[in-house]
Amino acid sequence: MDIIGYILEQFAQPMNIALLVGANIVGLIFGAIPGLSGTMAVMLFMPLTFAMDAGTAIIFLISLWIGGCSGAFIGSILLGIPGSASAVSTCFDGYPMTKKGQAGKALAIGMVASFTGTFLSAILGALLSQFIAGIAFMMGPWEYFALCFVAITLVLAISKGQMLKGLASASIGLLLSTVGFSPIDAEPRFVFGNMHLMGGLSMTVVLLGIFALSMMIVEFGKGFKPVPKVDTKSIKGFGITFREIRGQTVNIIRSFLIGLWIGFLPGMGPGLSNLVAYSAAKASSKEPETFGQGNPAGVWAPEVANNAAIGGALIPMTALGIPGDSTTALLIGALTIHGLEMGPMVFRNSGHIVYLMFATVAICALVALLMQAVGMRVFPHVLRIPYHYMYSALIVIALISAYVESASIYKCGMMLLFGGIGIIMGYCGLPTSPLILSFILGPILELNMLKAFQYTGTVATFFTRPISGILMVIGIGSIFSPILRKLWSAIKSRKQANTA
Amino acid sequence: MIKIKRDQIAGALLVIAGVVVAILVSQFSTPMTASYPGPKLMPLIAAFGLVVCGGGIFIIGTIKKGEEDPFLIKEGWLKIAVTVLLLIVYVLCLKYIGYLISTPILLFVLSTLFAKGNKASLKARIIFSVGFTIALYLIYVYLFGLSFPMGLLFE
Numbered sequence: 287m288d289i290i291g292y293i294l295e296q297f298a299q300p301m302n303i304a305l306l307v308g309a310n311i312v313g314l315i316f317g318a319i320p321g322l323s324g325t326m327a328v329m330l331f332m333p334l335t336f337a338m339d340a341g342t343a344i345i346f347l348i349s350l351w352i353g354g355c356s357g358a359f360i361g362s363i364l365l366g367i368p369g370s371a372s373a374v375s376t377c378f379d380g381y382p383m384t385k386k387g388q389a390g391k392a393l394a395i396g397m398v399a400s401f402t403g404t405f406l407s408a409i410l411g412a413l414l415s416q417f418i419a420g421i422a423f424m425m426g427p428w429e430y431f432a433l434c435f436v437a438i439t440l441v442l443a444i445s446k447g448q449m450l451k452g453l454a455s456a457s458i459g460l461l462l463s464t465v466g467f468s469p470i471d472a473e474p475r476f477v478f479g480n481m482h483l484m485g486g487l488s489m490t491v492v493l494l495g496i497f498a499l500s501m502m503i504v505e506f507g508k509g510f511k512p513v514p515k516v517d518t519k520s521i522k523g524f525g526i527t528f529r530e531i532r533g534q535t536v537n538i539i540r541s542f543l544i545g546l547w548i549g550f551l552p553g554m555g556p557g558l559s560n561l562v563a564y565s566a567a568k569a570s571s572k573e574p575e576t577f578g579q580g581n582p583a584g585v586w587a588p589e590v591a592n593n594a595a596i597g598g599a600l601i602p603m604t605a606l607g608i609p610g611d612s613t614t615a616l617l618i619g620a621l622t623i624h625g626l627e628m629g630p631m632v633f634r635n636s637g638h639i640v641y642l643m644f645a646t647v648a649i650c651a652l653v654a655l656l657m658q659a660v661g662m663r664v665f666p667h668v669l670r671i672p673y674h675y676m677y678s679a680l681i682v683i684a685l686i687s688a689y690v691e692s693a694s695i696y697k698c699g700m701m702l703l704f705g706g707i708g709i710i711m712g713y714c715g716l717p718t719s720p721l722i723l724s725f726i727l728g729p730i731l732e733l734n735m736l737k738a739f740q741y742t743g744t745v746a747t748f749f750t751r752p753i754s755g756i757l758m759v760i761g762i763g764s765i766f767s768p769i770l771r772k773l774w775s776a777i778k779s780r781k782q783a784n785t786a
Numbered sequence: 787m788i789k790i791k792r793d794q795i796a797g798a799l800l801v802i803a804g805v806v807v808a809i810l811v812s813q814f815s816t817p818m819t820a821s822y823p824g825p826k827l828m829p830l831i832a833a834f835g836l837v838v839c840g841g842g843i844f845i846i847g848t849i850k851k852g853e854e855d856p857f858l859i860k861e862g863w864l865k866i867a868v869t870v871l872l873l874i875v876y877v878l879c880l881k882y883i884g885y886l887i888s889t890p891i892l893l894f895v896l897s898t899l900f901a902k903g904n905k906a907s908l909k910a911r912i913i914f915s916v917g918f919t920i921a922l923y924l925i926y927v928y929l930f931g932l933s934f935p936m937g938l939l940f941e
Contacts, residue, residue: 337931450842454800457835460828461807468825473816475825503869506900507862674900678893679918685877686885686922690932698877702870709866713857714796714843732828743821 292638293645296341305346306646310653313353318668319676320361321505323370324354325613329494330680332620333687340624340639345646347620351613352404352650355556355596356658359396359589360665364389372556372592375564379577379584386580393665394525395582397658399589402538404651407546407597411604412644415633418605422630425606427734427741428748432757433608434731437552438724439764449768452720455711459721462487463728470736482696489619490691492725494684495701497718500708502677502684510673534586537567545591549598552608556592557719563591596647603628604640607730612719615726791854793847800840807833865899872896884937886923890915 296302309331316327327350335343358373359380366381368374376396383392425433442452465476466486477483531538541563548559567587568577577584599610607629609615618628621639626632632640688697711718724731738747749755763770811829818826858866872895879888893915897906926932 334926334930334932450839450846451796453835454796454839454843457804457832457839460835461832464825464829464832468816471816471825473814473825475814475829476810503866504858506869507858507866509862510900510904672901672904672906674897674904674906675914677900678896678914681873681896682889682893682918682922685873685880686926686934689880689935690926693933693935695877695881695935698880702873702877705873706870710799713792714799715792716796728828735827736822736824739822745820 289638289641293642302342302345306349309346309349310353313350314357315668317354317357318360320367324351326498327354328616330683333690348646349650356400356654363392375560375588379581382580391525392585395585396589397655399586400593401651401655403590403593404596405648407594408644408647411597411600415601415605419630419633422606427737428751428754431734432754434727435761436757439761441720451716455716456720456724459724460728463725469733491688491697491701492704495704496708499684499705504712537583537586538590541587541590542594545594546598549595549610550601552602556595559595560588560592563587612722615723619726791847793843797840797844800836804833804836880935882938885934889919
């Protein structure tokens with residue numbers, strides 16, 4: 287199929303354009319409001335795509351995602367509360383700028399930085415993914431298993447001081463992914479004679495229950511925090527000049543490369559890239575003492591990096607079928623519903639779909655920039671949507687999403703059950719990201735593991751094949767990284783004591 | 787009196803879950819061999835992870851000194867219990883009286899409950915409940931062609 291023709295055909299449809307703009311606005315709102323996120327928007331509205339064709343579904347879901355990523359800086363800058371984990375370090379200098387009466391400038395930096403990161407990463411992603419897919423043809427089930435394993439363990443490695451809890455959460459996700467008939471042997475597991483469980487647990491039900499429903503209920507239990515007032519008078523004009531942008535060229539390029547690389551690593555994403563880019567910007571600045579007091583470079587760095595991670599995350603998702611972060615994990619699941627299996631073969635079978643994704647990301651970045659520029663003064667009002675209306679509406683959408691998936695009330699009940707599990711997980715302090723990743727990667731992990739055993743009949747091959755061997759060592763190293771770090775620092779301090 | 791910490795409860799729950807899973811896995815019919823682990827291996831890895839992590843979390847929770855912040859106060863737990871109960875009733879109502887009747891009632895009750903202490907007039911809550919229910923119905927059913935529960939009593 288002619289790829290450019292297909293993409294143009296998709297964007298020539300008024301319905302697709304309306305969905306792109308509408309989903310982008312919804313995503314922006316979800317990204318901006320603390321507690322919500324673009325990931326949650328994708329989860330909540332994914333069932334709407336069941337009745338759409340694949341192209342429309344991709345445009346809709348990616349628009350939600352990009353909107354959410356682009357809007358995350360709004361809460362960070364105006365309230366000092368990050369819209370999502372991807373904009374944590376944007377608070378460090380964005381909010382001090384607002385307090386100094388430079389909210390307009392900080393918002394403009396956020397917009398341009400988000401656009402730059404997303405747009406350029408989409409173009410680079412489109413250029414690199416087919417090349418990576420070519421390499422992927424050389425990979426067997428051993429390498430795929432090892433890649434999925436690394437994706438899960440790398441998420442654990444960054445859960446500072448919470449390694450055991452992260453691992454426990456990943457184990458729960460892995461366990462939930464085994465419900466239903468097993469791959470290859472078709473043995474029913476944990477179905478208890480219930481026909482609703484035979485096909486496995488629904489992604490919408492599990493993730494919306496554990497991630498969204500439980501969060502909203504617990505937030506109500508804790509009591510909604512009042513949103514601080516924002517001085518809208520300081521938001522005037524576009525806020526930055528071309529000269530100021532040019533002055534940040536090195537910072538932008540460095541942050542972009544950091545974001546792209548971290549996004550590319552399986553399991554990592556914008557949540558980490560913004561922190562690393564901020565630290566790098568501070569470390570290489572001539573005036574590091576101004577960071578944290580409203581230095582514009584401290585807004586540029588995290589915003590370019592967290593958005594560059596989008597294109598980075600799409601590369602392993604499309605080329606290898608391995609998600610770069612939790613949202614791409616969701617997208618892989620959503621696309622499977624439309625009969626599209628990500629991985630190297632997708633370039634041969636449905637290459638037009640892959641390039642539609644990258645094109646949608648680039649167009650969405652532009653649309654988000656335009657809408658943010660036009661609606662800059664509306665942001666403070668978006669942040670003031672009353673929680674009692676917003677959460678009531680989102681709870682209904684979540685439950686109805688469970689129903690529309692298969693027109694079954696049983697799924698609504700299941701979602702409530704997983705909502706309960708989510709509340710218990712919150713009480714126990716278990717993070718949800720490792721669960722999402724391992725729940726979605728679980729079936730790929732198991733299928734490839736069993737295939738590998740069928741071919742060679744031994745576990746040794748996972749370590750003797752070069753790529754899978756390296757990946758397995760990285761994965762195992764990540765699990766033991768807290769112990770290794772402690773050992774290393776003990777050795778270092780002993781050496782220092784000896785030399786003294 | 788010894789105060790049980792949250793990490794101790796979390797650890798114990800995870801260990802129990804892991805043991806239960808391991809027992810259930812042992813009842814699978816396909817055998818597990820060194821050359822082909824079959825359907826037992828993955829759930830066993832998960833069970834192993836639950837037991838080991840649960841044990842670790844329990845031990846760390848026991849060793850760790852100092853007071854921990856409460857997850858929720860008693861009133862918070864009560865709020866959660868009421869919300870969960872409301873949602874259970876809503877799901878049952880969806881089954882018998884359908885979306886169009888049960889949703890505005892749930893939205894009105896939830897927005898009233900959630901708004902406690904905040905400004906939200908009766909008129910605004912009614913308009914929100916009815917308006918949102920209709921808007922969602924029109925978007926999902928007419929725009930996207932999806933089906934909503936109509937209720938056993940009206941089918």
